[in-house]
Amino acid sequence: MITSLAIGAIIGFIGYSSRFCTMAGIRNLILLRHKEMFMGIIGILAGGFIGFSTLSLINPVAFQNFPILLKIKLFTKLSKLLLIVIGSLGLGIISTYVDGCPFRMHVKAGSGDLNSIIYLTGFYIGIVYFILFLQDIVMSIFSF
Amino acid sequence: MFMKIKPFYAGILFGLIFAFSQAFLGYVWKDAYAYCTIGHPRDLIFWLTSILTSSKISQYTLPLLSTFGVILGSFIASKVYREFHIVKIEKSNLFTTFALGFAAAVFGLFATFCPIRLFVLLSFGDLEVLFGIIGYTLGIFLAIKLMRR
Numbered sequence: 406m407i408t409s410l411a412i413g414a415i416i417g418f419i420g421y422s423s424r425f426c427t428m429a430g431i432r433n434l435i436l437l438r439h440k441e442m443f444m445g446i447i448g449i450l451a452g453g454f455i456g457f458s459t460l461s462l463i464n465p466v467a468f469q470n471f472p473i474l475l476k477i478k479l480f481t482k483l484s485k486l487l488l489i490v491i492g493s494l495g496l497g498i499i500s501t502y503v504d505g506c507p508f509r510m511h512v513k514a515g516s517g518d519l520n521s522i523i524y525l526t527g528f529y530i531g532i533v534y535f536i537l538f539l540q541d542i543v544m545s546i547f548s549f
Numbered sequence: 550m551f552m553k554i555k556p557f558y559a560g561i562l563f564g565l566i567f568a569f570s571q572a573f574l575g576y577v578w579k580d581a582y583a584y585c586t587i588g589h590p591r592d593l594i595f596w597l598t599s600i601l602t603s604s605k606i607s608q609y610t611l612p613l614l615s616t617f618g619v620i621l622g623s624f625i626a627s628k629v630y631r632e633f634h635i636v637k638i639e640k641s642n643l644f645t646t647f648a649l650g651f652a653a654a655v656f657g658l659f660a661t662f663c664p665i666r667l668f669v670l671l672s673f674g675d676l677e678v679l680f681g682i683i684g685y686t687l688g689i690f691l692a693i694k695l696m697r698r
């Protein structure tokens with residue numbers, strides 16, 4: 406619990422000082438042909454791959470299904486893929502409208518942007534609402 | 550005092566931190582789950598509801614405070630760089646911002662990952678997530694087209 410807070414603080418510090426945002430990376434590439442922010446996404450892919458592959462040699466217990474693409478888990482259910490596509494489409498649209506992916510909105514909230522605090526209030530209420538009321542409905546619709 | 554970091558190096562640092570925390574800090578019950586803007590508050594709320602209703606707590610439903618840690622970390626960073634300033638609320642957009650946050654949470658829980666974990670999962674080797682990246686890029690593209698009108 407405390408470690409998660411500490412890791413979050415480190416990530417938040419780096420996120421503030423680099424203005425890292427996944428949405429801005431793709432948007433700037435499409436709209437302005439700026440590559441700098443998009444390199445952040447390349448960086449997270451590269452860093453994750455290097456980290457996962459080297460540390461899975463040191464501590465293989467924690468990475469039981471590391472290269473998932475070698476296991477059979479791939480393309481399990483059509484409904485899950487549909488949920489992923491719908492969810493990420495919505496996330497993309499909303500992130501562009503509010504000018505920041507959810508991570509960036511947390512960083513903005515920490516640096517004193519009251520608009521993003523309003524956004525986050527809606528965000529957390531949305532999570533509570535989904536768990537309490539929508540989860541069973543969605544699971545019953547997307548159960549094919 | 551501190552140098553600003555380029556996004557590329559920040560991304561590499563993020564990836565290494567996520568891998569490190571999965572290897573040594575015990576975030577092992579899901580793949581690449583060291584940080585998730587959607588999943589960690591959801592687990593926190595699961596934990597709270599299971600306490601309030603005094604039902605059986607799952608072994609892995611821990612209160613994960615990383616999202617609040619991010620707010621704390623960026624607050625510290627903005628104080629360190631002496632850039633902390635309060636941006637006032639735009640009263641005309643108050644409800645829209647709130648509703649968009651609500652919708653973002655619902656869509657995020659549809660997909661069960663936040664954009665950051667989307668890319669971390671891809672580096673973890675999960676090819677299902679490619680559909681998520683296609684959807685995310687398409688969503689951004691659509692929103693740009695809609696906003697230009």
